[in-house]
Amino acid sequence: MFDSENIKLLIVFLTLLICLGISLFYAKKNKNQEDHHLAGKRLGISTLVLTLLATQVGGGAIVGTTELAFEYGWNGFSYSFGIATGLLVLCLGVGHKIRALNVKTIPEIFSIKYKSSVLHKLSAAASVVTLFFILIAIGVSTKKFCTFLGLNNPWMLFALAFLFLAYTSFGGFSAIVKTEILQITYILILTVVVIFNIETPFKEALSLAEQTKILIPPFSFSNLLSDKGFLLPIFFTIIGQDMGQRCAAAQNPLKFSVASLIAGILILVVSFVPVALGIIARIKGLYFDNNTCLILHVLEKETSLELTNLFAVGILFAILSTADSLICAISLNVHMDLMPHEKRSKIIFAKIFSFLFGLSAIVIANYFDQIIPVIIFAYELFVVLFFVPIFMAVCLKNPSKLSAYSTIFLTFTLWLNHTLSKTQPLGLFAILFLGALIFLAVELGVKNLPRSEIKP
Structure with missing residues (x-):
């Protein structure tokens, strides 16, 4: 009565219905902004680990990483390694300091530390655009295997999209966290099952990769500092609103630091599977198109059709768990940073924003084919403009507004020259390093000026 096709669709619909039920339950419990956007700031270590993992293990870390490994061998680890490194930086004190500021959003740091409403609004708008492009990339990865799942019927796709947008919009951050835990648990179980059922053992894949270095490029640490696929995930993990929201929702700074470390380690462990599968596909000559x-193509060859179908469902859950966190972060930025203050107390606006942004991303995703390039494009300008000022605001006691403006102007100018120049004289790391130097130089100059010469 139930073949594998029907079973996987049944799992998807039942899970989304459960997620909708969870969302409706928390919609009744949320009494204020803090409940809706930050889960009442009650997240403990285990919950934080799972929601951090669910946020990062999405289309980029699974579908995109497999494709990178197919092209570049073990260097396909760069994207996941960048995310893990960013989480390590958060663990080593940056996350602790952000949580101690007691901000609701990352752009709010500009109001608290720099006393600048202009930079607050500008960074919030840039954050929304950045997260929206990443959301589009998540939609692209969904499109890549909807056909494999048998989701060709327009009405079926509409029903799935409606269930997803409904549970993402109604229950707020509390519901998102609970549904992410459900989804990431399924993914972790399937990952373990794949490891023990793969036809070509990973040990054999390692041996084959070593013997075919011409075919599979070896991993190179020396290339990482010039690799945007490694650097941008580091910087955006540190200052991105999706991570910032989880930081703000933690019970205390220490618990967020511990959770960041554990999540970073688990991301590397989980990412090993798609990287190894990409290498196996390259060695065995399993080619693919857009x-x-x-x-899924590799798993179908290396395991059974049944396990491939179940893993396809797991990838869908991974994508959904990342997408819902992005929508939630966008809603928080718009509601708390960009809306007039008198309307911020009305949670209904946050729910409407969540639904509309999610729907727009689903539509626009149909016009893109690549995953990682879209994500990298989304990261880049936001990181170039705001990483140094945000990082310095977290690390320094009373940074000046002039230092922030000077750095933003310099890094944007260098980035624009870097982007338009055929010779590309400066890379991303060098641009941010120079930005940090100019920030500190201006800061030192401002501190040494007589108080009467400093304009308010």
């Missing part, structure tokens, strides 16, 4: 989901 309409094929490579990781």
Whole structure:
């Protein structure tokens, strides 16, 4: 009565219905902004670990990483390694300091530390655009294997999209966290099952990769500092609103630091599977086109059709768990940073924003084919403009507004020259390093000026 096709669709619909039920339950419990956007600031270590993992293990870390590994071998680890490094930086004190500021959003740091409403609004708008482009990339990865799941019927796709947008919009951050825990648990279980059922053992894949270095480029640490696929995930993990929201929702700074470390380690462990599968596909000559989901293509050859179908459902859950956190972060930025103050107490606006942004991303995703390039494009300008001022605001006691403006102007100018120049004289790391130097130089100059010479 139930074949594998029907079973996987049944799992998807039942899970989304459960997520909707959880969302409606928390919609009744949320009494104020803090409940809706930050889960009442009650997240403990285990919950934080799972929601951090669910946020990062999405289309980029699974579908996109497999494709990178197919092209670049073990260097396909760069994206996941960048995320893990960013989480390590948060663990080593930056996350602790952000949580101690007691801000609701990352852009709010500009109001608290720099006393600048202009930079607050500008960074919030940039954050919304950045997160929206990443959301589009998540939609692209969904499109890549919807056909494999048998989701060709427009009404079926509409029903799935409606269930997703409904549970994402109604229950707020509390519901998102609970549904992410459900989804990431399924993914982790399937990952373990794949490891023990793969036809070509990973040990054999390692051996084959070593013997075919011409075919599979070896991993190179020396290339990382010039690799945007490694650097941008580091910087955006530190200052991105999706991570900032989880930081603000933690019970205390220490618990967020511990959770960041554990989540970073688990991301590397989970990412090993798609990287190894990409290498196996390259060694065995399993080629694919833009309409094929490579990781599912490999699994179908290396395991059973049943396990491949179940893993496809797991990828869908991974994508949804990242997408809902992005929508939630966008809603928080718009509601708390960009809306007039008198309307911020009305949670209904946050729910409407969540639904509309999610729907727009689903529509626009149909016009893109690549995943990682879209994510990198989304990261880049936000990181160039705001990483140094935000990082310095977290690390320094009373940074000046002039230092922030000077750095933003310099890094944007260098980035624009870097982007338009055919010779590309400066890389991302060098641009941010120079930005940090100019920030400190201006800061030192401001501190040494007589008080009467400093304009308010």
